[in-house]
Amino acid sequence: MKKGYLGIDIGSISTKGVILDEQNKIINSLYIWTEGNPIKAVKTLLHQMKNSMSSDIEIYGIGTTGSARKLIGLMVDANVVKNEITAHAIGTTHFYPDVRTILEIGGQDSKMIVLKDGLIEDYAMNTLCAAGTGSFLSSQAKRLGVEIEDFGTLALKSKNPVKIAARCTVFAESDLIHKAQVGYKKEDIIAGLCKSVVLNYLNNVGKGKKIMSPIVFQGGVSKNKGVEKYFKEVLNEDIIVDTNSHLMGAIGIAILSHKYEDGKKRTLDVADIAFETQGRECEKCSNHCEILRIYKDSKFIESWGSKCGKVS
Numbered sequence: 001m002k003k004g005y006l007g008i009d010i011g012s013i014s015t016k017g018v019i020l021d022e023q024n025k026i027i028n029s030l031y032i033w034t035e036g037n038p039i040k041a042v043k044t045l046l047h048q049m050k051n052s053m054s055s056d057i058e059i060y061g062i063g064t065t066g067s068a069r070k071l072i073g074l075m076v077d078a079n080v081v082k083n084e085i086t087a088h089a090i091g092t093t094h095f096y097p098d099v100r101t102i103l104e105i106g107g108q109d110s111k112m113i114v115l116k117d118g119l120i121e122d123y124a125m126n127t128l129c130a131a132g133t134g135s136f137l138s139s140q141a142k143r144l145g146v147e148i149e150d151f152g153t154l155a156l157k158s159k160n161p162v163k164i165a166a167r168c169t170v171f172a173e174s175d176l177i178h179k180a181q182v183g184y185k186k187e188d189i190i191a192g193l194c195k196s197v198v199l200n201y202l203n204n205v206g207k208g209k210k211i212m213s214p215i216v217f218q219g220g221v222s223k224n225k226g227v228e229k230y231f232k233e234v235l236n237e238d239i240i241v242d243t244n245s246h247l248m249g250a251i252g253i254a255i256l257s258h259k260y261e262d263g264k265k266r267t268l269d270v271a272d273i274a275f276e277t278q279g280r281e282c283e284k285c286s287n288h289c290e291i292l293r294i295y296k297d298s299k300f301i302e303s304w305g306s307k308c309g310k311v312s
Contacts, residue, residue: 004057005261006049006268007254008042008076009087009247010034010066013107013135014220015041017049018250019057020258024094028053029247038068039075043271046076050268059266061257063087065249067108074294074302075275077266080256084249085113085123091252092216093118095242100212103231103239104248105201105221107134112205114212126205134220140176140193144186151190155226158191165196194226198234213237218245273297282306 002021009016012034019028030049034041063080064073065087073081092102093115102113110133114122141148155161162184165175179189202211215237221227222245232239244251278293287307294302 001058002054002056003060003261004028004053005061005063005254005258006059006266007063007065007087007250007252007257008045008072008078009084009249009253010038010042010064010068010072011107012067012109014246015045015066016247016250017045018247018254019049019053019059020251020254021057022258024255024258026244026247026251027057029244029250031246034068038072039275042072042075046268047271053268059268060264061254061261062266063253063257065253070304071277071294074296075273076270078257079262079264079266080253080260082253082256085111085120085125087249087252087256088218089113089115089120089252090255091248091250092218094251094255096214096216096240099214099216099240101209101215103201103215103217103222104219105133105197105217105227106219109133110201110205110219112201112209112211114209122209124205124207124209126201137193137197137221137224140173143173143176144180144189146186146190151194152223152225152227154187155191155194155224156229158185158187160188161191161195162188163196164189164192191226194224195230195234197221197227198230202234211235211237214240216240216242216245218242218248220246222246 004019007018015032015034017030021027028049030045032045062076062078064078065082065084069081092099104111111125138148141151162179165171217239222241228241274297276295280291282289282291289305289307291305
């Protein structure tokens with residue numbers, strides 16, 4: 001039997017899974033939609049990955065990252081739980097040891113990581129507004145009657161991208177509707193949206209940051225050729241987009257699960273596990289904390305949210 005190490009990146013829009021071998025090479029990967037239910041999404045992910053995994057692989061490490069990392073970490077008995085900044089940095093430097101700047105745009109947030117000698121020197125995240133993220137582009141694609149997968153191709157056809165005010169989702173949608181109504185070509189509007197995503201990212205997430213090459217662009221939006229084009233144009237730099245750019249967080253946390261292997265074999269059979277959460281407001285003091293209690297097969301295993309520490 002061979003050892004494998006699973007990394008799970010649970011985001012608000014998508015859930016990614018990667019299995020690495022003992023040489024940290026990818027032997028299985030999957031990308032599915034979270035659909036507002038990370039527990040169900042991970043159960044689906046693990047079921048599908050188990051069915052497509054070679055029968056001679058046994059999982060000896062599971063790492064979780066992303067917005068639901070703590071919750072899913074408890075569910076799958078993870079030996080490593082880390083934030084997205086760490087996971088993306090580890091995954092990227094595995095393939096590009098000399099990388100200086102990581103540009104990452106996901107479904108609901110975006111981040112920038114500045115590295116020096118393989119170590120994180122600075123970073124920034126934008127989680128307050130969805131403008132300039134994957135969900136923003138998806139909603140605009142739907143409004144324009146275009147498949148999001150075709151967005152980048154259409155953007156590359158544009159000869160005259162229009163200016164879109166994309167610093168705010170509401171203003172961007174209003175501007176887009178206006179541009180469409182006065183007769184601008186669809187590909188010019190789409191190119192304008194792609195360029196506005198780049199400008200919004202650099203003016204917000206990249207504000208005050210020194211962007212140095214080599215530059216790696218990743219996250220789901222890195223698959224958009226239009227956004228990639230305008231990053232190159234605005235920064236006047238080459239941009240690296242890896243084949244597995246959308247999986248880099250999962251790869252990074254899988255590498256860490258390998259590094260911190262504890263010798264315990266893990267199972268991917270979680271479909272039948274009853275994993276539930278119960279939320280309530282505590283009224284025992286003036287904090288009125290929101291307490292989340294977590295149960296696995298009806299057994300209480302953890303609680304979060306207590307500020308005073310008196311309530312579990």
